[in-house]
Amino acid sequence: IFVDSLTELASKVNISESGYPILLDSDFNVLVHKDKSFMPSVDKDQNEVIFNFAKIKSGVLKDATVKFSKEVSGMYKGKDYDGKERYFAYSTVSSSKWILAYAIDERSFVKPLRLLIYTYVIIIALSVAVEIVMLSLLLSKIFKPIKNIKDAAENMSNGILDFDAVYKYNDELGALYQSMTNSNRTIKSYIDNIDGTLEKMSAGDFTVNVT
Secondary structure (H helix, E strand, O other): OHHHHHOOOOOOOOOOOOOEEEEOOOOOOOEOOOOOOOOOOOOOOEEEOOHHHHHHHHHHHHHHHHHHOOOEEEEEEEEEEOOOEEEEEEEEOOOOEEEEEEEEEEEOOOOHHHHHHHHHHHHHHHHHHHHHHHHHHHHHHHHHHHHHHHHHHHHOOOOOOOOOOOOOOHHHHHHHHHHHHHHHHHHHHHHHHHHHHHHHOOOOOOOOOOO
């Protein structure tokens, strides 16, 4: 879901009729591209097929990849996968090191200077938007289990013991979840034992032991 949302966001970028968006992961593997054949897919044997930006068309984009890796953002002019000269405006998403770029034909690029400024501003803005999406998803992942722990603690304080605190990851929060679940089951077992003992005693059976 996370990757799909980011690739969908990048694929909708439309600055110029002759341009197209590019999204690369931190290893410069293509996630979004004008040529769909470069995007991730699955072959007939169900193996994932990915294309590295630097290796497309026998490395025609290798220099562009080196440029992307050295600078957080900027402009690059060079040959594209189809042999045409294009300008690439690019920016790095700091939290994931993904590259968001936009390729524009040289003849379209040199017409208005405003297009250069507009393209650069849009790329920077989109990289910030991607950053916000990633941050919000990260915060959601962090705070949701904490809220569940709070709810479980409130249930226990209110005497509601018919629940298990479920958390699927084996980390510090997972250990806390398991500790709460074990405590909850122990307390419930004590209460059930006491209830059963009191019931027998009320029936006149005083031979029972409280354990």
